[in-house]
Amino acid sequence: MENDFARERLRALAPGILLAFASIAFGFGLGITFGAAEDDLKDHLHASAEAVLESAYAGDESKARAVVSKSWTYFKRAHLHANALGTTALAASLLLALLGTPGTLARLSSFGFGAGALFYGAYWLFAGLMAPGLGGTSAAKESLEWLAIPSSGACVLGLVGTLICLIRAIFQPQRGE
Numbered sequence: 580m581e582n583d584f585a586r587e588r589l590r591a592l593a594p595g596i597l598l599a600f601a602s603i604a605f606g607f608g609l610g611i612t613f614g615a616a617e618d619d620l621k622d623h624l625h626a627s628a629e630a631v632l633e634s635a636y637a638g639d640e641s642k643a644r645a646v647v648s649k650s651w652t653y654f655k656r657a658h659l660h661a662n663a664l665g666t667t668a669l670a671a672s673l674l675l676a677l678l679g680t681p682g683t684l685a686r687l688s689s690f691g692f693g694a695g696a697l698f699y700g701a702y703w704l705f706a707g708l709m710a711p712g713l714g715g716t717s718a719a720k721e722s723l724e725w726l727a728i729p730s731s732g733a734c735v736l737g738l739v740g741t742l743i744c745l746i747r748a749i750f751q752p753q754r755g756e
Contacts, residue, residue: 588676595689595737596672602665602696609658609704624650628711635714649716653707661700664734668692671741678748685744692737698730 589596613620628636628643636643672689675681681689702723710719720727 595693598693599668606661650707657703664696688740691733695733
């Protein structure tokens with residue numbers, strides 16, 4: 580009987596939980612890909628920079644190498660952000676389930692946190708992929724603000740919503756008290 584009660588709480592938060600797991604899977608997938616094909620990925624980044632060496636880098640190979648190096652750093656950020664934010668979103672969703680039957684704020688917080696985690700990790704991957712061909716990381720980040728700002732904002736709002744639900748659960752008097 581208690582299992583059914585917990586299942587209902589988790590079901591109410593299922594979209595956020597599934598997005599959190601998708602973020603974690605994305606992060607793990609990147610790690611596996613790095614282990615299996617690091618040289619191929621770096622070759623792709625170098626080729627992207629080489630294709631625009633004259634137009635984007637004015638023939639300066641050292642600038643192109645620096646952008647490729649920073650792009651690889653962005654790949655690693657994608658991996659780390661997806662894993663860390665996905666895990667944090669999952670933990671927040673489970674906490675929300677433990678607090679009681681999830682209401683609208685809990686559902687929105689779980690969903691926002693999960694979606695934000697997944698798409699913020701994707702932002703860093705896309706920025707890393709685009710930077711060598713655009714001639715710099717600033718151009719890549721600016722072109723992806725439409726993804727970075729809402730996804731990071733969703734994580735922050737998910738965290739704040741979770742905190743509000745936690746404070747309410749701790750400090751609101753229970754019925755009959």
